[in-house]
Amino acid sequence: MTERGSLYAVSPLDGRYARYTEPLTDYASEAALIRARIEIEVEYLLALADLEATPLSIDGSTRTDLRALYEAFDTEDAETVKRLETEGYAGYSATNHDVKAVEYFLRLHLPDEKRQGPWVHFGLTSEDVNNLAHRLLVAPAVREVLVPEIGSIRDTLAADAREYRALPMLARTHGQPATPTTYGKELAVYAARLGQALGRLEAVTDDLSGKLAGASGTYAAHCAAHPEVDWPAFSESFVESLGLEHTALSTQVNPCDDLAAVFDALRGVNNVLRDLDLDMWLYVSDRYLGQDAAEGETGSSTMPHKVNPIDFENSEGNLTKANSDLTFLADYVTTSRLQRDLSDSTVKRNIGAAFAHSLIAYQKTAAGLSKVTPNGTVMREELEANPEVIGEAVQTILRREGDTDAYERIKALTRGERATLSDFRDLFADLDVDESVREELNALTPADYTGLGEELVEELD
Template sequence: MTDDPEPTADGSGPTADAIAGLSRSDPLAAVSPLDGRYAGRTAPLSPYASEAALMRARTRVEVEYLLALGGLDAIPIGFDEATEAALRRIYEEFDAEDARLIKALETEGAAGYDATNHDVKAVEYFLRVRLAEVAEEGESGAGESGAGESDAGEASDAPLDDAESLYPWIHFGLTSEDVNNLAHRLLVKPAVSEVIVPAVREVRDALVELAQDHRDTPMLARTHGQPATPTTFGKEMAVYAARLGRALGRVVVANEDLSGKLAGASGTFAAHRAAYPDVDWRGFSESFVRGLELEHTALATQVNPCDDLAALFDALRGVNNVLLDLDLDAWLYVSDRYLGQEAVEGETGSSTMPHKVNPIDFENSEGNLSKANSDLTFLADYVTTSRLQRDLSDSTVKRNVGAALAHCLIGYSKAADGLGKVVPNETVMREELDATPEVIGEAVQTVLRREGDTEAYERVKELSRGRSVTLDDFRELFDELDVDDGVREELKTLTPAGYTGFADELVDEIDGVGGPADE
């Protein structure tokens, strides 16, 4: 039985009447902001995450399974190329009318069938309806083309002669989970590869551009919130780009490893073997699943173990955690005026403070990625457990995978928006460096160690720790040191802005530039 056989809400009732004139299809009436406020940003996921998309994917699995059965010598059905093409068009040309018919078959009955209260059974009856229509179209076409023909056998090229004879073979030997586990993965896999991965790459590309453009822009680093050895803004962006590239690579691998199961009600092929004991059903199953471009799960209960989905969800959390770190740092850089933001014409930053240009994109990204991580953690933990050989609690949970991906997508797009608006404030960065000359203390004591000074660290600590110092204070120290004049001059050339090590060159170490993460 379906987990939620409730009739589609028609918008009637006292609650719906509270806002007159809004239909349920209006984004302003959406229960979730994913389909309301953020509908424009989440729209690319609709072909993979909607209920209609799941119906289409189930239809695809059922049609392809029927065609695969027709390829077995033991099964008394077969299809020529025209018939195969006609059957595939059922899911290839799947539209809103088809989705509504399936929903009607499930919830209220249609086309002569009582309400199934079962979503997969509704797809089976839907296929019966469509097969009958294909047969009728074939008969009509054959009648027209056969007018005046002397040979009745040559007059008919109908793709399907007898639809009813195929009815027993739709969903033959299958359990709903055989269809569902494949259908869900046939949606998740392209959703990730066609929508999620490109969105992450857009953020990464923006980071790479910032890193390359500002590889030489010196900036004060902070550890524990306190001034630390200087870096460059470009190098810091390169760190995020490299991390994101590696995390994205793990998502790509996990997505490619999605695995499907087709083995019957307890994972034993019992019904298949009872009907046709001499057919190699195990080999058939593997061939069928791999034909859908999924890996094959040979050992399963009724449920396909969802360790593959859990690995994907965890990999996505890895991407999100990198970007959450970026969002937090970008917010702080804006707060410290290291980053300026280009004002959007007509945009309001505050309802009461007209001057405000707030880091709303990074804040929105942070919120959505945090929500996504909460959902992904729940999904990864939940879908990997099932009571004994099967229980239905995961069915409603899996319907929320699209919502988790949608929060990811919003977070990625908002992070990209934020990066597109920021402008490094080199003047502020330089002023802050000039105001914290104590950060060259590390370099000073290291050079003195090189020269054999056993008290190097202590000398610099006594001068600078917890005190306000200037470059002149350091130069006075240098003049007092018992070192060669060459070393003294070397020390005097040290400045905070020039003390960035190989930061500019490290930008070229971004993993994946020109490599797998960009392919």
């Protein structure tokens, strides 16, 4: 039978979009989870060997060999563990249990399995291993894969904000022409929001915590075997050695409020970017932004002229899917019936999918930003075509001069009407104001009415 390739993948994450999601395979694949479990089991075994209370002895060369099991972990190792789970291997029957398969895999590599084997997974429940393994994967997935992509978008927005800080642009509130802004200032808003959201994501990722307290969170098996050991202290030391904070109070499961905080923070990042995608799409639609046309690329199967904002659309779709998954994950993983039910196990296997949809979106947003160029001519034409937007400035200046009917006067001229600059100047000519004020009013133009838009870009770090 011919081997089927990615075109037959059930999920687009491993099919159409595999080239985008590949950086996550070291953190989100089943092989990655197996490797992380092996790391936990190896380091736990070595920590037990360091306890004076246990008769377990592991020499230096064996320690090196055991650590190589996860440091040099490869496809063959992953397949061996999977065989132990599903088929049986090397004298072991099929476990039909993924963590037990890891335990047997480790036993196969012990130089003295008879003496050392009983200490593998000693006193642990599977969740002791899994909760730590998931966090060893989530943290670098966020830090090493997602954060750099988010930071790169933020840097692009900041650089473009500075470049186009003085480019005037008609703003819209409620979709209607409003007080002008600058294109650079609008990008700076997104850069600032994204920077803040990124900071929140990094902070909660640094606060992940783990538990190692047995089947009901009471250290019962540990204490039954070695009551003289301070197991909570041992657990705290071990968990912190993995770079995690210690969860002192737990059931069988580690309360996943820390993971939920990561998912919520990532949703915050994605919401900023989805808002950006929507605005960039509209700017392209309004011809405020032009797009580079890739040679040979097709924008429509029937309309040859089209250059679609497809990257922003693709990003929008993937961000929406990611946030749906992240919301589900954050809500689900923080609940468990009594000390534990097993439904969280299958749910947590979808963390990588939520991260993958996010990653695709980040790459698509970045691609979209790289293809657009502001069309200053169109922006100025739009400003000139909507002179009524200076009405705000006019009525505010007249208020300053004590005109109690200023707002109503400008409303009568402009609301629902296409007032021209000539209409405004006719109004100014009839006003009972000092000539210096009349000159001030006559000097107003939409393109120059951008307030501190240019200067505000400096608020970016």
